[in-house]
Amino acid sequence: MTDRVQSILDWIATVPLEELRKHPLHPQNRPEKMWRYYPAKAWLPPICQKNYGKWKKRRIIDPGIVEVTSETGDKLYLVKIIIPVRISTKSMYELLDLADKYGIGWIEASKMGNLIIMCDNEENARALAKELRERGYLVGGWGNRLWNIKICSTYITCTTAVLDAVTIEKALGDVLYEYTQKELPAKLTIKVSACPNACGGGFDAADIGIVGYPASIPMMEGWRIRVLCPPRSLLEACPVGDIKMIKDEKGRPIAAEIRGQVCMACGRCHDFCDAIAYDPAEIGVMVLVGGKCANTGVGPGMAKVFVPFIPAEPPRWPTLVAVIKKIIDVWVANAKKGERLRDFIERIGWDKFYELTGIPKPEDYIKPLDKAPGWTRYGWQPLYLRRTDENKRYIGTRISNDMMAISAAIFEDIIK
Numbered sequence: 027m028t029d030r031v032q033s034i035l036d037w038i039a040t041v042p043l044e045e046l047r048k049h050p051l052h053p054q055n056r057p058e059k060m061w062r063y064y065p066a067k068a069w070l071p072p073i074c075q076k077n078y079g080k081w082k083k084r085r086i087i088d089p090g091i092v093e094v095t096s097e098t099g100d101k102l103y104l105v106k107i108i109i110p111v112r113i114s115t116k117s118m119y120e121l122l123d124l125a126d127k128y129g130i131g132w133i134e135a136s137k138m139g140n141l142i143i144m145c146d147n148e149e150n151a152r153a154l155a156k157e158l159r160e161r162g163y164l165v166g167g168w169g170n171r172l173w174n175i176k177i178c179s180t181y182i183t184c185t186t187a188v189l190d191a192v193t194i195e196k197a198l199g200d201v202l203y204e205y206t207q208k209e210l211p212a213k214l215t216i217k218v219s220a221c222p223n224a225c226g227g228g229f230d231a232a233d234i235g236i237v238g239y240p241a242s243i244p245m246m247e248g249w250r251i252r253v254l255c256p257p258r259s260l261l262e263a264c265p266v267g268d269i270k271m272i273k274d275e276k277g278r279p280i281a282a283e284i285r286g287q288v289c290m291a292c293g294r295c296h297d298f299c300d301a302i303a304y305d306p307a308e309i310g311v312m313v314l315v316g317g318k319c320a321n322t323g324v325g326p327g328m329a330k331v332f333v334p335f336i337p338a339e340p341p342r343w344p345t346l347v348a349v350i351k352k353i354i355d356v357w358v359a360n361a362k363k364g365e366r367l368r369d370f371i372e373r374i375g376w377d378k379f380y381e382l383t384g385i386p387k388p389e390d391y392i393k394p395l396d397k398a399p400g401w402t403r404y405g406w407q408p409l410y411l412r413r414t415d416e417n418k419r420y421i422g423t424r425i426s427n428d429m430m431a432i433s434a435a436i437f438e439d440i441i442k
Contacts, residue, residue, distance in 0.1 A: 129144050
């Protein structure tokens with residue numbers, strides 16, 4: 027370290043804060059160097075800025091190309107590339123080169139995780155779509171088709187993830203590829219979240235939502251708490267107060283335990299402390315249907331739990347894939363044109379939808395907890411009563427009490 031740098035550090039350590047803030051090199055005295063707010067239009071290409079709010083007509087040329095026309099007569103051709111949540115830098119640079127070669131040099135990211143390359147004429151758009159398909163990219167998803175299977179980032183950035191949603195995306199994508207190309211009654215969105223926090227969607231704005239969650243409370247090696255995280259902070263991290271401190275004879279916290287009485291599987295403790303983990307033998311997914319934000323049809327609404335629990339079966343998830351495929355096929359075969367999945371179910375009724383899919387209603391095989399406080403209706407409450415022994419008390423006597431065996435028995439015919 028040079029003497030000049032050392033002298034500056036010494037001065038910073040001794041100068042009063044008020045004087046430091048008056049220095050001409052302080053960031054607050056150099057606004058041109060600070061982050062500023064940029065309006066959304068600043069990130070748009072010139073043709074979009076020119077026609078902002080003036081687009082009046084849209085024409086779908088093929089599953090992967092749409093033409094939009096402005097009041098001014100300008101036309102823009104959008105080529106949609108369905109990509110997974112994880113894409114390599116090599117592929118990204120390849121797409122950027124293609125955007126320069128065929129398009130206007132701009133790529134847009136859609137809300138469903140797709141990439142859209144903008145072209146200024148139909149000939150270039152068709153040539154781009156052809157080359158993308160030749161290189162193995164999936165081009166499609168415009169209009170009444172499967173837009174994409176959107177998932178959360180799971181294990182790459184999230185510490186609350188129950189399972190890795192990437193394998194679900196891959197397994198479903200291989201089976202549902204045709205729905206990105208052929209026309210469906212309406213648009214279809216599928217979102218996968220790796221935990222009940224559902225950052226990737228699932229509970230709300232998805233026609234079909236898949237949410238990972240544990241069938242039992244997280245496991246905790248309580249004696250490691252003192253080493254890996256402050257016990258008091260861990261206690262305060264639980265939003266429902268389900269973590270109990272274990273103290274020594276002098277009242278000092280030495281360990282902790284999860285009581286499992288009101289645990290809602292939010293994963294905050296798992297996120298906070300490495301001494302807490304999910305039992306890999308007791309994790310799975312729930313399937314929800316009918317989430318919608320659009321104001322068409324019956325209007326927006328939250329998704330409903332359709333299948334309470336399907337055990338984790340990575341990497342190909344055969345039971346889950348069969349259930350999702352069945353739901354889509356019933357909708358495609360019976361829905362009217364322009365009828366989203368929620369609109370279709372509201373028209374025929376939930377009982378009829380269960381009947382058409384062949385999937386039993388949860389109340390047919392799940393019984394209410396006896397003497398559960400505040401429990402006034404029967405059904406499944408997967409986010410609050412987590413203990414395996416309590417889950418087993420839900421089940422009737424017609425089938426085994428083991429959670430995995432239950433799922434296998436229920437969905438055996440659907441998988442076949």
